[in-house]
Amino acid sequence: MADFSSLRDAIRDVVHDGDVLAMEGFTHLIPFAAGHEVMRQKKRDLTLVRMTPDVIFDQLIGAGCARKLIFSWGGNPGVGSLHRLRDAVENKWPHPLEIEEHSHADLANAYVAGASNLPFAVMRGYAGGDLPKHNPLIRSILCPFTGEELAAVPSIRPDVSIIHAQKADRKGNVLLWGILGVQKEAVLGAKRSIVTVEEVVDDLEAWPNACILPSWVIDRVCVVARGATPSYAHGYYERDNRFYKTWDTIARSRESFQRWIDVNVYGVAGSEEYLQATTAGPAQEAR
Amino acid sequence: MIDTAMEPATTTEMMTIASARLLKNHQVCFVGIGLPSAAANLARLTHAPEVVLIYESGPIGAKPSVLPLSIGDGELATTADTVVSTPEIFRYWLQGGRIDVGFLGAAQIDRFANLNTTVIGSYEHPKTRLPGAGGAPEIASSAKEVFIILRQSARAFVNKVDFITSIGFGDGGDHRERLRLPGRGPTKVVTDLCVMEPAPGTNELTVTMLHAGVTRDQVTESTGWPVQFAENVEIISPATESELMALRDLQQRTMIAHGMANAE
Numbered sequence A: 001m002a003d004f005s006s007l008r009d010a011i012r013d014v015v016h017d018g019d020v021l022a023m024e025g026f027t028h029l030i031p032f033a034a035g036h037e038v039m040r041q042k043k044r045d046l047t048l049v050r051m052t053p054d055v056i057f058d059q060l061i062g063a064g065c066a067r068k069l070i071f072s073w074g075g076n077p078g079v080g081s082l083h084r085l086r087d088a089v090e091n092k093w094p095h096p097l098e099i100e101e102h103s104h105a106d107l108a109n110a111y112v113a114g115a116s117n118l119p120f121a122v123m124r125g126y127a128g129g130d131l132p133k134h135n136p137l138i139r140s141i142l143c144p145f146t147g148e149e150l151a152a153v154p155s156i157r158p159d160v161s162i163i164h165a166q167k168a169d170r171k172g173n174v175l176l177w178g179i180l181g182v183q184k185e186a187v188l189g190a191k192r193s194i195v196t197v198e199e200v201v202d203d204l205e206a207w208p209n210a211c212i213l214p215s216w217v218i219d220r221v222c223v224v225a226r227g228a229t230p231s232y233a234h235g236y237y238e239r240d241n242r243f244y245k246t247w248d249t250i251a252r253s254r255e256s257f258q259r260w261i262d263v264n265v266y267g268v269a270g271s272e273e274y275l276q277a278t279t280a281g282p283a284q285e286a287r
Numbered sequence B: 001m002i003d004t005a006m007e008p009a010t011t012t013e014m015m016t017i018a019s020a021r022l023l024k025n026h027q028v029c030f031v032g033i034g035l036p037s038a039a040a041n042l043a044r045l046t047h048a049p050e051v052v053l054i055y056e057s058g059p060i061g062a063k064p065s066v067l068p069l070s071i072g073d074g075e076l077a078t079t080a081d082t083v084v085s086t087p088e089i090f091r092y093w094l095q096g097g098r099i100d101v102g103f104l105g106a107a108q109i110d111r112f113a114n115l116n117t118t119v120i121g122s123y124e125h126p127k128t129r130l131p132g133a134g135g136a137p138e139i140a141s142s143a144k145e146v147f148i149i150l151r152q153s154a155r156a157f158v159n160k161v162d163f164i165t166s167i168g169f170g171d172g173g174d175h176r177e178r179l180r181l182p183g184r185g186p187t188k189v190v191t192d193l194c195v196m197e198p199a200p201g202t203n204e205l206t207v208t209m210l211h212a213g214v215t216r217d218q219v220t221e222s223t224g225w226p227v228q229f230a231e232n233v234e235i236i237s238p239a240t241e242s243e244l245m246a247l248r249d250l251q252q253r254t255m256i257a258h259g260m261a262n263a264e
Helices: A007-014 A032-040 A054-062 A083-091 A104-115 A183-188 A241-252 A254-266 A271-280 B011-022 B035-045 B074-078 B086-094 B136-142 B216-221 B241-258
Strands: A020-023 A046-049 A066-071 A098-101 A120-123 A139-142 A149-154 A160-169 A174-176 A192-201 A211-213 A220-223 B028-031 B052-054 B101-104 B108-110 B119-121 B126-129 B145-149 B186-190 B194-198 B205-211 B228-236
Touching (some): A007 A032, A007 A220, A032 A160, A032 A192, A054 A066, A054 A254, A104 A120, A104 A149, A104 B136, A183 A192, A183 A211, B011 B035, B011 B145, B011 B205, B035 B101, B086 B136, B101 B136, B216 B228
Parallel strands (some): A020 A046, A020 A160, A160 A192, B028 B052, B028 B101
Antiparallel strands (some): A139 A149, A174 A211, B186 B194, B194 B205
């Protein structure tokens, strides 16, 4: 059964230095508040896993939390580069970052394999491409029935997966809807998991085929309203496209990035204070 | 609403319009973000209202009223026939063989239509690090055919890409067949200067159409290999007023929705 706790306690108890940490959400429901708490608690040597590192991992990488990144598309969606990721890869700042690169189809299959308790995933992919030459974990396998050559990739089984969802009920059953990405697979494939939610309700009022993660597959549920901002929560709030654009300016230099996290991450006690500041006004703006 | 003195189409608009014309009504199209998404939605808003647009984030049959800024904008989910998980999109729908057309952009393309969105320079010591693969490698191999849209320059159209992120025709000829790839590969490359198609046999990209007013020299100068022209090079018919109006309305709505000056 999931325990309800503050986000601070959840990150302190569940995420350890050196963990393989997946934080999923495909543009939608990205667990930003949890990412900030990981930064605030100065977790180190993490292997970060996300199909699209997005601004959330740009922040964690710039803050020095990551040793390694596993990913499949590393841009700022609709805007351009992730400057902190590039600075880490190109200039080893704030320290070297090992990268392990895949395609979306590969990582999506690898999460399914993890949730399915399989050691690897089989797929049609990569034939004729150069990525397998640079990532030794992308291999091939012969179909034992037809002899066809297929791509094989190791499953993803994180130590911890963190996702954000719309609702939990009082038992800690979680409901999410809209663009679902690989969130369900990330939680089911992980040893431990944290779900932040917009709100707690008496009854989820879910239809039979809804995407529900039962309380007993989750370790912690934390109520963090607006916990996905600047990404969005379908039915609750929109994506803050302006922030994604502003991030390009903030993250471009080490100094402005450092100033931003000093004020907006280290300078606040928790997500409530940060979100109050951002809804009230200019805390997120470039400075 | 109709401005009788409508500004003529820009080269970027013509590229988008010429790409949109390629999509047929009722086709199922796996859409990349940016220019492909603009072209695919323009097709839906003009001659192909029943085209089925699929985005890798999970929406199937998306009918966005404004162009998405990211591949997972809420507008895509809200307007879709259904939204499935990302593994399902790649496993059942793309790998399952349900996609007629994969619509892709790229940073770099070569004479055999291989695409690079990973690195300029070497992988270990890149001159420029690009975002990487995303869904493109499997779209390029599994969609029944692939349309590619990108601006033409000698830097983008190279003899050999620095990194094959997504395969076109590999080394040319029957390379795709030897790799047993499910799809036919790129059938059209649309740029702001011309349309290229793989030549029968060699599968080398060859100019088959020119935008009105573009010269062969311009295309040659903007291509990093000695580009060949088909025997009969057609001139692409100019944008109709309704195409141009639909595109400009779409861009205008998009800019307002995203609160920004440039919505491409």
